[in-house]
Amino acid sequence: MPDRDFSQGAAYVKGRFVPLMEAAVPVTDWGFTRSDVVYDVVHVYHGGFFRLADHLDRFERAMQARHLAPPETRAQMEDILHACVGLAGLNDAYVSMMALRGRPRVRGSRRPADCDNHFMAYAAPWIDVIPPEVQARGAHVLIASVPRVPDGSVDPTVKNFQWGDLTTGLLEAHGQGFDTAVLCDAEGFLTEGPGFNVFVVKDGRVLTPDRGSLEGITRRSVLEICADLGIEATIAPIPRALLESADEVFATTTAGGVMPIARVSTGHTTHILGNDRPGPISAALREEYWRRHEAGWHLTPVRRDLAETALAR
Amino acid sequence: MPDRDFSQGAAYVKGRFVPLMEAAVPVTDWGFTRSDVVYDVVHVYHGGFFRLADHLDRFERAMQARHLAPPETRAQMEDILHACVGLAGLNDAYVSMMALRGRPRVRGSRRPADCDNHFMAYAAPWIDVIPPEVQARGAHVLIASVPRVPDGSVDPTVKNFQWGDLTTGLLEAHGQGFDTAVLCDAEGFLTEGPGFNVFVVKDGRVLTPDRGSLEGITRRSVLEICADLGIEATIAPIPRALLESADEVFATTTAGGVMPIARVSTGHTTHILGNDRPGPISAALREEYWRRHEAGWHLTPVRRDLAETALAR
Structure with missing residues (x-):
C-alpha cells in the first residue's frame, strides 16, 4: 500500500483503511436513504480512549435494538478504532463508529433483513461541540x-x-x-x-x-x-x-x-x-471532569502498533 | 471521458456524472451524519417522466423548508435528471434527487449555515415498493x-x-x-x-x-x-x-x-x-392510473440528447 495522507483523519470502510476525506457511503445504502444506522462517538484524550468499554457497550445495545449485525466482532471493532487513531497520528481525537443497514443482496428488495450490514469508523482531530x-x-x-x-x-x-x-x-x-x-x-x-x-x-x-x-x-x-x-x-x-x-x-x-x-x-x-x-457548580464539575482525565480516569491507551497492522492489510 | 458502464444506473455527484454504484456521500457529510437532506423521487414510464414539474415543485418547497440551497438552478436540476436517465439508457426508471447539507467550510463549525449544500441525483432501473x-x-x-x-x-x-x-x-x-x-x-x-x-x-x-x-x-x-x-x-x-x-x-x-x-x-x-x-374500487383506480400513463397523461419525454452533453463535461 502506498503512503497515504491520514493527517485529516483515518477511516475504516468495508474492510479497508482510507484517509477520512476519501471515506464515503454509497448513495443507495439504507444507512443514508433511510438513515438506518446507529453510531457512537468516543474521544481520545492525550493518547487514551475515555471510557471505551462503556461506548462499545452502548454501541452494541444500539445495534441489537435496530437488528444490525455487521460481520466484525466487538474485539475487531475495538482494534479498528485503535488503528484509525494510530493512522491519523492523533493524541486528542473524535472517534466515530457506525453500523449501517447497507444494501439489499436481492435487487429491489425492501426488506431490512435482506441487507448486508456493515461497520464503519473514523478518527478525526478533536472538535468541541460548543467552541x-x-x-x-x-x-x-x-x-x-x-x-x-x-x-x-x-x-x-x-x-x-x-x-x-x-x-x-x-x-x-x-x-x-x-x-x-x-x-x-x-x-x-x-x-x-x-x-x-x-x-x-x-x-x-x-x-x-x-x-x-x-x-x-x-x-x-x-x-x-x-x-x-x-x-x-x-x-x-x-x-x-x-x-x-x-x-x-x-x-x-x-x-x-x-x-x-x-x-x-x-x-x-x-x-x-x-x-x-x-456557575460555580458547573465550573467545579467541568474542572473535576478534566482533572480526572489528567489522572488517567477510565483511560485506555491507544495501541499504536495496530496502525502498522492495519496498513499491512 | 472513457466509456463507463451506466447500465446499473447513472448518478450526478458534485458536478460529475458517475455510474450509480460509484456514487457516494462523504462519511462526514451532514446529509448522512444528521440526515440533514431532503429528496424526491419521480418515475419514468415508457420514456417519459411522470408529473416532473410537480415533483420539482415539491422538491423546491422541501429545500426551502430546510434552508437548503445547492448551487444548481431548477432548470439545471431538471437537465441533470434527463441526463441521468439518458446515460442509464432506461425507459422505465426510478429517479431520485437530493439536496444535502454538506460539510462546513469552517473546520469544526456546528452551524448549518456554514455548510456547502449540494445536489445529487440518480436514475436506476424501476423497482416496485411492493413486489x-x-x-x-x-x-x-x-x-x-x-x-x-x-x-x-x-x-x-x-x-x-x-x-x-x-x-x-x-x-x-x-x-x-x-x-x-x-x-x-x-x-x-x-x-x-x-x-x-x-x-x-x-x-x-x-x-x-x-x-x-x-x-x-x-x-x-x-x-x-x-x-x-x-x-x-x-x-x-x-x-x-x-x-x-x-x-x-x-x-x-x-x-x-x-x-x-x-x-x-x-x-x-x-x-x-x-x-x-x-377490491373493485382499488382495482379500477389502479387500472385507470396505468391507462392514463399509456395515454401520456402528465408525461414529459426524456431528452436523451442531454446525456451526450453530460458525458462531454
Missing part, C-alpha cells in the same frame, strides 16, 4: 419551539443520525443569534440539545432529564463525579419552568465535556444565569 | 405498534430519510410474516407506511389521511382520478377503527402506483378485505 471561547463565557441557548420527537417513535437512547427536530431547533436558535438550542417535548419537559445532554442546577441540586435524551457517557461521568463530591444529582422530569428559573445550566457531551450555559431564552424573555457566566 | 406478485394478490399489512413521529417534530410533507419509526414498523411487520406496515399516530389516527400513502374505501367513499403523511404525487393523481370518475374522495382524519373495518384499503407511491391491500392486521386479529383480494 471553547463560548464555553468560557457560557453558551447562550434558545429553548426551541419545535418539540422533540417522542421516545416511543424514535428511541433517543439508541444513538442515531435522525436530527430533523434538533436541526430545526438549531436553525431557529442561530436565526435569533443564539449559540445553540435545547428542545422540550410536546408535554413541556426538557429533553436534550443537538449533540449534548442538559443539566439544571437548582438550590444546590443537580438534575438531568429522564426522557427524550441519550444516556450520555459524559452525563454518566458527571453523575458519578457529583456522587463523589457529595452533590445531590438526579435523573428526573424537568418542567420547562424549572429550566427557565434554574440557578445554573450546563451541557455535557463527548465532544466538549462539561459546557456551561450562561443564558437560557424563550425568544421573548432571556433568563440570565448567575452573573452571565458559568 | 408485483404481492400487488396482484393484495398486500398483507400490519398496523405497527410504533406511533408515527408527530408532524410538529418532523414535517412529513418535507420528504426526508428519517425512517426510524417506519423501519421499526417494517421490522415488526416482517417479524410477524406481513408484507409491510402502516403506522398510526399516538392519537390513533392512520398516517402512512414506509414509502407509501394509504387510502381507505368505506361505503363507496375514498379517504386518505390528513396527517403524518407525505403529500404524495400518486396520492394526488388518485384524488384527481376519483374526481373524474365521480368517486367521492376526501383527505380526512382516519381513526384506526375505520381502517380495521374498511371495505378496501390500498397504498400509493411513485415506485408502484396504486397497490391493493388484501389484509390489515393488528397482530392479534386480521381483517380480511373483500374476498382476500384487491
